């Protein structure tokens with residue numbers, strides 16, 4: 196398969212997908228970056244037949260917007276069925292899919308754990324194996340960029356409890372390069388494992404990540420803490436002996452990423468602009484919602500900020516836009532007032548840790564957002580879904596789930612009259 200090929204990358208706008216697209220284009224192939232943002236939706240089937248027409252290879256690196264059991268299973272089953280049927284119709288000769296090292300070892304734990312996500316990935320793999328289309332399934336270890344999510348998943352107050360089990364994580368660039376190599380090779384009708392060059396214990400990985408990104412949370416090794424609520428041991432997350440290893444070391448990536456973060460902050464957030472934006476918002480809301488000041492995003496810690504096109508990272512503001520709709524003193528609740536606002540997250544927007552000292556009721560209007568309060572579960576919300584946070588809650592995750600589409604939601608606060616609605620938190 197050395198000639199120029201048409202290759203469709205499903206999830207071509209994602210962290211891995213965008214890099215696979217670039218890699219394959221640089222090697223002279225005709226590549227279609229397919230995702231809802233480019234009019235191709237594997238859940239609905241929209242745009243699939245057109246994208247696949249004449250394609251020899253399909254690389255599926257899409258991900259479910261929600262990691263919860265039911266939506267994740269629905270995503271991978273429905274997407275898998277639609278995609279494989281469309282590939283059959285188009286005569287695709289090689290289906291490549293990205294899954295996770297140890298998927299078959301992470302299926303067992305109960306509600307609240309991530310095991311439902313791995314059952315969904317398993318369902319995806321089983322559909323591929325049964326499809327009759329020549330295939331290669333690539334099992335990758337955790338991406339370096341995922342260290343942030345591991346930390347968030349295990350945060351309890353100011354500490355993070357993690358099982359000190361062995362991992363062998365790798366950087367997204369090396370994942371993408373390996374996936375591109377596989378796409379250009381012959382179908383294996385089997386699975387290949389890829390991993391990073393070094394093993395490291397889960398607690399140490401997160402400790403080093405937090406230290407490099409200036410995060411004061413303390414990591415506690417706890418053999419019972421597991422991995423996203425799943426019981427794990429030293430064999431669960433590491434590959435077998437024949438894994439292909441990427442060249443990039445964790446320390447190298449950490450230092451590259453933190454250097455980029457500093458440069459990005461200096462370049463994109465001159466103090467005068469920022470305070471101007473923040474001042475406008477504060478003035479608008481009187482009570483001081485200051486999401487705009489939060490544009491000093493934690494670039495190093497974000498899954499993709501270091502990896503998306505650098506132009507976007509340095510020139511496009513990603514702060515949330517807050518628009519007040521209604522403010523009303525609540526006469527029968529002395530000293531309290533109600534405040535209603537809309538919040539618009541540009542693609543990739545993410546808030547630093549904060550709290551509201553208020554009751555907040557969220558209703559999603561457009562797109563998809565990820566929310567988590569400290570001690571709670573991270574949830575991904577889509578239009579029509581709701582979320583509540585109380586006066587004591589620390590909002591540790593608030594971000595747009597998509598790197599390519601905007602999201603919008605309404606928040607209704609019940610708060611002390613005249614008090615700021617948002618304050619930074621640790």
Ligand SMILES: NC(=O)c1ccc[n+]([C@@H]2O[C@H](COP(=O)([O-])OP(=O)(O)OC[C@H]3O[C@@H](n4cnc5c(N)ncnc54)[C@H](OP(=O)(O)O)[C@@H]3O)[C@@H](O)[C@H]2O)c1
Nearest residue numbers: 206208209210211230231232236237238257258337338341
């Ligand atoms: N995180 C890890 O450590 C890890 C380790 C091993 C393997 N993996 C696997 O790697 C894969 C890619 O992960 P990632 O982090 O690159 O994902 P990501 O950045 O979240 O990107 C997800 C992609 O899926 C697309 N997508 C969502 N819904 C879609 C739909 N209905 N139809 C078509 N495309 C859709 C998105 O498109 P829009 O942007 O248009 O919404 C986006 O391009 C996943 O399958 C995951 O299981 C992850």
